Amino acid sequence: MPESRPETTIITTNSESETERLGVSLGCRIDKGLCISLVGALGSGKSVLVRGICKGLGVEEDVLSPTFILYEEYVGRVPVIHLDLYRLDHERDIEELGVWDRLGDGSVVLVEWGDRSVHLFGVSDIVINLEIIGDTERRIAVRSSSDCAGVLEGL
Ligand SMILES: Nc1ncnc2c1ncn2[C@@H]1O[C@H](COP(=O)(O)OP(=O)(O)O)[C@@H](O)[C@H]1O
Ligand SMILES: [Mg+2]
16 A cells, blocks of 8 residues: 555445445446455455446446456456456466556456455555454455545545
């Protein structure tokens, strides 16, 4: 997180659809290319949130829960790249996928297990930490660089 004054919003959701709705409102607020890292245990809701963000970004096709896929690309208001680094072995695998070229070309890059890549994590504009509190309760902390704090306003 390069900016010095990050802003954080913490939201508790009580169902999958509530988390998806949170993602939709986030996605709707995004008006430029940026990198979002999602961090949290298996089953914490990263893919559910990504599905919502994609909907908010105008992606119409189905967004999968690709724990076994590293890279997926969708077309929304802007290009959307969905990465899942759960099985990432080497940072150079990301390089080979051409991800660096997509940062800053107007694409929104959504990275599940974003903390598994030091580089991607370091350039993330928004970091979302998801915590499993109970069967259907999730604590979701959205931290944004001051540069895109507008995305969090009124969430
Ligand atoms: N509040 C909630 N938000 C998101 N998912 C929830 C919630 N409560 C229960 N779930 C369940 O947790 C699972 C989250 O799965 P997924 O998004 O694939 O997790 P991850 O990508 O973090 O591994 C789903 O089976 C979903 O139904
Ligand atoms: Mg997932």
